[in-house]
Amino acid sequence: MSSELTSKVDKEARKRAAAVLRDKFLNLIEQLKKGEPLIMEIPMRTLSNAIYDEKRKLLLLGEKKLKRNFLDLNEARRFMQTVLMASIIYDALVNDEYPTIRDLYYRGKHSLVLKSIDGKIISSENTWDEQKESDGVIVDIEVFTSLLREEMLILSKEKGKVVGNLRIRSGNDIIDLSKTGHGAYAIEPTPDLIDFIDVDAEFVLVVEKDAVFQQLHRAGFWKKYKSILITSAGQPDRATRRFVRRLNEELKLPIYILTDADPYGWYIFSVFRIGSISLSYESERLATPDAKFLGVSMSDIFGNAKKKPYLSDIERKNYIIKAKEADIKRAEEIKNYEWFKTKAWQEEINTFLQKKAKLEIEAMASKGLKFLAFQYIPEKISNKDYIS
Amino acid sequence: MSAKEKFTSLSPAEFFKRNPELAGFPNPARALYQTVRELVENSLDATDVHGILPNIKIVIDLIDESRQIYKVNVTDNGIGIPPHEVPNAFGKVLYSSKYVNRQTRGMYGLGVKAAVLYSQMHQDRPVEIETSPINSKRIYSFKLKIDINKNEPIIVERKSMTNNNGFHGTSVSIYIPGDWSKAKPRIYEYIRRTYIITPYAEFIFKDPEGNVTYYPRLTNKIPKPPQEVKPHPYGVDREEVKIMINNLKKDYTVKEFLINEFQSIGETTAEKLLDLSGLKENKKVKSLSEEEITKLVEALKKYEDFRAPSADSLSVIGEDLIELGLKKIFNPEFVAAVSRKPKAYQGHPFIVEAGIAYGGSIPVSEEPIVLRYANKIPLIYDEKSDVIWKVVEEIDWKRYGIESDQYQMVIMVHLCSTKIPYKSAGKESIAEVEDIEKEIKNTLMEVARKLKQYLSEKKKEEEAKKKLLTYLKYVPEVSRSFAVFLSNGSKELILKYQSEIEDELFRIISKKLNLADIEEYRKMYKVDSE
Numbered sequence: 001m002s003s004e005l006t007s008k009v010d011k012e013a014r015k016r017a018a019a020v021l022r023d024k025f026l027n028l029i030e031q032l033k034k035g036e037p038l039i040m041e042i043p044m045r046t047l048s049n050a051i052y053d054e055k056r057k058l059l060l061l062g063e064k065k066l067k068r069n070f071l072d073l074n075e076a077r078r079f080m081q082t083v084l085m086a087s088i089i090y091d092a093l094v095n096d097e098y099p100t101i102r103d104l105y106y107r108g109k110h111s112l113v114l115k116s117i118d119g120k121i122i123s124s125e126n127t128w129d130e131q132k133e134s135d136g137v138i139v140d141i142e143v144f145t146s147l148l149r150e151e152m153l154i155l156s157k158e159k160g161k162v163v164g165n166l167r168i169r170s171g172n173d174i175i176d177l178s179k180t181g182h183g184a185y186a187i188e189p190t191p192d193l194i195d196f197i198d199v200d201a202e203f204v205l206v207v208e209k210d211a212v213f214q215q216l217h218r219a220g221f222w223k224k225y226k227s228i229l230i231t232s233a234g235q236p237d238r239a240t241r242r243f244v245r246r247l248n249e250e251l252k253l254p255i256y257i258l259t260d261a262d263p264y265g266w267y268i269f270s271v272f273r274i275g276s277i278s279l280s281y282e283s284e285r286l287a288t289p290d291a292k293f294l295g296v297s298m299s300d301i302f303g304n305a306k307k308k309p310y311l312s313d314i315e316r317k318n319y320i321i322k323a324k325e326a327d328i329k330r331a332e333e334i335k336n337y338e339w340f341k342t343k344a345w346q347e348e349i350n351t352f353l354q355k356k357a358k359l360e361i362e363a364m365a366s367k368g369l370k371f372l373a374f375q376y377i378p379e380k381i382s383n384k385d386y387i388s
Numbered sequence: 389m390s391a392k393e394k395f396t397s398l399s400p401a402e403f404f405k406r407n408p409e410l411a412g413f414p415n416p417a418r419a420l421y422q423t424v425r426e427l428v429e430n431s432l433d434a435t436d437v438h439g440i441l442p443n444i445k446i447v448i449d450l451i452d453e454s455r456q457i458y459k460v461n462v463t464d465n466g467i468g469i470p471p472h473e474v475p476n477a478f479g480k481v482l483y484s485s486k487y488v489n490r491q492t493r494g495m496y497g498l499g500v501k502a503a504v505l506y507s508q509m510h511q512d513r514p515v516e517i518e519t520s521p522i523n524s525k526r527i528y529s530f531k532l533k534i535d536i537n538k539n540e541p542i543i544v545e546r547k548s549m550t551n552n553n554g555f556h557g558t559s560v561s562i563y564i565p566g567d568w569s570k571a572k573p574r575i576y577e578y579i580r581r582t583y584i585i586t587p588y589a590e591f592i593f594k595d596p597e598g599n600v601t602y603y604p605r606l607t608n609k610i611p612k613p614p615q616e617v618k619p620h621p622y623g624v625d626r627e628e629v630k631i632m633i634n635n636l637k638k639d640y641t642v643k644e645f646l647i648n649e650f651q652s653i654g655e656t657t658a659e660k661l662l663d664l665s666g667l668k669e670n671k672k673v674k675s676l677s678e679e680e681i682t683k684l685v686e687a688l689k690k691y692e693d694f695r696a697p698s699a700d701s702l703s704v705i706g707e708d709l710i711e712l713g714l715k716k717i718f719n720p721e722f723v724a725a726v727s728r729k730p731k732a733y734q735g736h737p738f739i740v741e742a743g744i745a746y747g748g749s750i751p752v753s754e755e756p757i758v759l760r761y762a763n764k765i766p767l768i769y770d771e772k773s774d775v776i777w778k779v780v781e782e783i784d785w786k787r788y789g790i791e792s793d794q795y796q797m798v799i800m801v802h803l804c805s806t807k808i809p810y811k812s813a814g815k816e817s818i819a820e821v822e823d824i825e826k827e828i829k830n831t832l833m834e835v836a837r838k839l840k841q842y843l844s845e846k847k848k849e850e851e852a853k854k855k856l857l858t859y860l861k862y863v864p865e866v867s868r869s870f871a872v873f874l875s876n877g878s879k880e881l882i883l884k885y886q887s888e889i890e891d892e893l894f895r896i897i898s899k900k901l902n903l904a905d906i907e908e909y910r911k912m913y914k915v916d917s918e
Contacts, residue, residue: 025873032892070866070893071900073858080862080869087869094877111918114861117911123861 006096007171009193010153017152018093024145025086040068040082042144050277052338057289059275059339061143068140077125078137082144084108084127085137089152100155105134148282150190150238160187160240161210163217164228169195177228182218187230191243196251204228204247205294205377208259208268212361212372219373228253236271241286244272248288255288256381261296262323262358263330266340266348269293274339292386294377298351299385301359307385310364310376319363323356344387412815413506420458420566421574421768423503424448427462427560428582429493429765430500432589434466434558437492437613437703441605442466442589446579450568450596457511458566458596463559468521471528471548478504478515478560479534479541491614491702491804493765501534503562508533513563514544522556568596574768579603581759581766584713585705585802606716611705618651620697621661621688622735623807629685633673642684645673652694661687697737699730702804705764710743710800718798721747724838725800728831733823738805740824740831744839745798756780756795760818761802767816774817776801779828788836789843801828852901856909859897863890864915 032038042065043049049062070079088107092099099107105128113124128134142148149156161184166177170188174197177185188194205227207213213231216222222229228247232240248255257272259265273291275283301316303309311319323331334340335349352358364372380386408414412422428444435442445463450456469477478500504515514531531545572595579593579601587606594600619628632649640648646658653661662669665687667680676684705713710725725743732738750757760767760776771777780799790797809819818824867889868882875881898906 022873025870029870029874029889032889032896035896038893038896070862071859071896073855076858076862080866083866083869087872091872091877111916112861112865113916113918114857115914115916117914122857122913125861127865 007193010171010190013151013190013193014093014096014153017147018090020145020147021086021090021093021141021152025083025090028083038070038079040079040144041065042068042140045139045143047277052274054338057274057339058283058287059277060283078140081108081128081133081137082140085134086141086145089138089141089154093153098153098155100157101135101138101149102131104138104154105131108134142282148238148285150192150242153190155189156237156239158186158189158239159233159237160230160243161185161213161233162187162228162230162243164204164222165200165226166228167197167199169197178223182214184213184217184231187239187243189237189239191239191246194243194246196246199228199251199253200226201228201251201253202226203254203256203381204230204244206230206232206244206255206257206272206291207361208232208234208257208265209361210234212258212365215365215369216373219369221373221377224374225378232268232272235268238282238286241272241288244291245286245288248290255291256294256377256386257291258294258296258361258377260358260360261298261301261352263327263334263352265296266293266334266345267330270334270337270339292388294380294386296359296361296364297385297387298348298355300376300380301357302351302355311367315363315367319366320357320359323352323358327358328353328356342387348387408502408506408509413502415567416456416565417567417570417574418769419503419506419564420448420460420568420571421578423460423506423562423564423566424462424575425578425765426499426503427460427562428579430560431462431464431466431558432582432586432764433493434464434468436586436588436610438467439610439613440466441608441610442586444589444591446591446593448568448575448594448596451563452511455511456565456567457513457563458568459561459563460566461559461561463557465557468519468524468556468558469517470521471519474517474519474528474530475532475541475543478517478530479532479543480539491763491806493763500560500562503564504532504534505536507562507564510565511563515563516561517558519558520551520556524556525551527551527555576601578766578768580717581761581768584717584759584800585710585761585764585766587709587713587716606712607709609709611703611709614703615700617698617701617806618649620652620732620735620737621650621691621694622732623697624650624685624688624735626681626685629681633676633681636674640673641670642667642673642676643669651698657691657693661691664690696730697732697735697806699737699739701806702730702737702739703764704739704741704804705802707741707743710741710802714743714745714798714800718745719749720745720798722839722842724835724842726831726835726838728827728834731823731827733805733809733821736805736807738803738824738827740827741802741804742828742831742835743798743800744835745800746839746842747796750796750798752794752796754794756785756797756799759798759800761800762808762810762815762818763804764802765815767818770811770817773811775820775825776803776818776828778820779825779832782829783832783836785836788840789847790839799832801832803828849903852903853909856897856901856903856906857913859893860909860913861915863893863897865917867893 028038043061044064044066049064051060051062053060068075068079068082070076085104085108088104108127111124111126114122116122138149162177163180163184164177168175168177175185210231210233213229216229230244244255247253257269259268272288274289275287299307300310301320331349331352364376413419424446428446431444432442443465447461449459451459507515514533516531518527518529520527526548528548530543533542533544535542579591583591583603588608588610590605591603643658643662646653646661665683667684704727707725707727711723714720714723723743723745727741728739730737730739758771758777758780760774767774803818803824809821811817811819867886870889871882871885874885894906894910
């Protein structure tokens with residue numbers, strides 16, 4: 001690719017990532033040449049090594065490391081996969097490519113066929129079988145090198161969308177996020193390469209559901225309340241999380257998160273706020289400890305001593321869904337996570353366990369888009385009716 | 389080299405004629421086998437004991453088809469027999485050059501004469517002998533029969549001729565009714581097993597069907613021959629002491645007799661024995677009464693401080709030759725042998741040797757193949773009643789790494805002694821003497837431990853090899869991937885660095901697996917990336 005076609009930030013990111021990756025693996029080769037054991041020390045990515053930092057309100061990776069030793073028979077295959085994947089990523093970096101994780105999967109996938117010298121096949125196996133396996137190897141490399149995939153110019157499917165009073169520079173272009181028509185700007189997989197130019201917004205609203213995002217957009221929510229509207233379309237990807245974090249950190253905008261009223265909605269919130277267990281190694285860059293859970297909360301449905309519910313008896317009867325066995329189980333798990341052990345959250349979860357009822361945001365929209373956009377959300381923000 | 393030969397006349401023959409089964413001649417098949425055996429063993433005793441590498445030719449011909457009379461001829465290159473001894477050696481029962489105190493193959497002074505007796509009971513051809521002692525200028529030939537009533541040889545014919553070619557040795561032909569088809573497998577097995585324990589001998593065998601088998605000499609190493617020793621006081625009984633006294637050429641006193649005719653007895657011990665027996669030291673031994681002889685023998689049994697009997701009279705095969713024989717015949721994967729230190733039972737020294745061959749071309753079977761030997765002769769019949777079989781059965785082979793119920797194993801046990809405790813005069817199985825049984829067990833366990841060690845090392849190596857295959861599969865991929873970081877996109881450099889890193893990886897793998905010959909394995913496999 002010629003220099004005019006790619007942006008400068010891309011090139012620098014590329015150089016930096018290639019150097020880090022190369023050093024890390026040359027170091028292993030040095031180990032080997034010195035006769036030292038060939039071991040990669042990789043921080044462990046397990047619940048037991050995901051430590052909640054009370055002070056910083058972040059889910060961080062602990063000190064526990066796994067030693068991936070090529071000579072350990074149980075580790076040899078994974079070792080091979082790690083070096084193979086690293087070499088593919090490195091090759092893509094130095095060749096100005098932008099592989100997706102699926103590309104990486106295909107590039108590395110082949111069979112290793114062990115044959116006796118007369119050609120008889122002794123055993124045969126694939127370097128990896130499913131993408132799940134190669135995806136896991138990519139995460140290993142991120143943890144091992146402390147390089148995020150974005151930094152290694154690996155693209156993933158764009159999932160998050162944003163509209164609002166914000167102008168950004170992406171690549172060589174300036175984009176006005178208030179001029180996207182009925183559509184929206186897809187948050188690029190490398191949000192760190194975005195520059196914020198100017199902003200005229202007072203808060204950020206993140207909605208879990210893409211459909212609700214579209215409804216609010218068309219209703220002119222962000223215009224009326226001078227805000228930036230974002231959807232993660234379900235579980236947030238890394239780019240959306242990083243983008244939200246930067247809005248909070250660099251532009252000092254408060255972040256409100258609106259999800260379904262169920263354990264999955266709560267967990268989406270906590271991923272935005274403190275990080276996820278499986279990606280706790282990047283919480284420091286992705287989590288937004290300031291984010292607030294706007295709703296839908298149990299008190300919105302059932303009310304409490306201080307407030308009347310938003311739903312009438314009949315609406316409640318029609319909209320709430322009976323919690324399933326799996327929902328209850330998940331709620332009990334979440335109740336035990338360190339970072340959910342606050343008074344407000346324990347109340348929220350206990351109410352759920354007691355009522356065994358959940359509610360989708362769409363139910364609030366069914367009550368009327370105007371109710372959702374111009375009453376429910378603004379009222380809750382101005383009343384500070386949220387859980388942190 | 390050559391041991392001094394003594395000839396002693398003992399007792400008559402009529403008994404054995406009436407009880408041929410006791411000497412191993414119960415039926416024609418067994419008689420044919422027994423005749424071959426007696427002649428071959430005499431030939432071996434005439435050769436290796438005297439330091440001669442044995443060349444032995446065995447020919448069996450069917451000469452009278454209607455009566456199934458076979459001629460068994462065995463020719464050796466041994467020391468020959470002095471012509472004046474020939475008639476007694478073949479025609480007088482219990483007359484033997486072997487009635488002395490050292491390990492020999494034959495023991496009873498009966499063997500070949502039982503064959504001669506059997507021969508003349510069933511047909512009328514005499515036994516034919518041609519012999520020429522070492523350096524003799526003539527070859528002597530005899531045709532003999534036995535006068536059973538008198539236990540005397542009958543010389544049917546006697547000739548001699550000039551020995552032009554420096555021949556020495558003996559050729560004996562005996563005519564007997566036999567049953568070749570029944571005896572055939574045993575005779576072949578006998579020769580094969582003899583060959584295993586005598587790898588320094590050469591055998592040629594022509595059977596009645598005209599098949600000739602050649603068993604080449606495998607080594608020129610002959611085991612140390614046994615030395616003749618005086619009897620040990622614990623090893624003699626009343627009758628034997630009487631015979632010793634009868635045979636005395638000198639007029640010894642009792643004390644002189646004890647000192648000169650036994651091992652382990654000097655001045656002091658002799659005096660103590662006289663004390664114990666209550667005999668006077670200057671009493672002439674030939675004048676002892678029956679009662680006094682009993683007292684003397686009782687004193688010999690009672691005295692506790694004799695040294696263990698001398699093992700100079702024994703001749704082992706040795707670990708090397710046992711391993712060689714087993715290796716050549718069975719082509720096994722593993723072979724080990726143990727030759728133990730001498731032990732004694734009832735005043736008789738003995739040594740147990742054992743060998744194990746495992747795997748390879750050994751046929752698989754429900755039971756291990758057991759090769760029993762006593763004083764270098766194979767024991768073929770009555771396997772299951774032998775003490776060796778009993779011990780083999782008692783050992784828990786699983787403890788020694790034999791995991792399967794199927795055996796691919798040969799167990800060889802050799803007992804040498806101045807007196808083998810046979811169950812019968814047929815000399816086919818060894819009796820259960822406690823000291824011997826214990827020693828056989830210890831020997832087998834010792835050699836089995838070697839097998840166990842081999843099997844456990846083999847298992848370790850197989851496991852290491854299995855692990856190696858896993859590494860082998862990943863090494864090229866890991867090396868190539870590493871090389872990408874070193875080679876700046878150059879394809880040639882990738883190949884160069886890849887092969888360097890592969891070498892380094894194999895170095896740490898070989899260290900980890902403790903596999904010295906890793907380069908060999910590397911050459912045996914390749915990994916294709918497809």
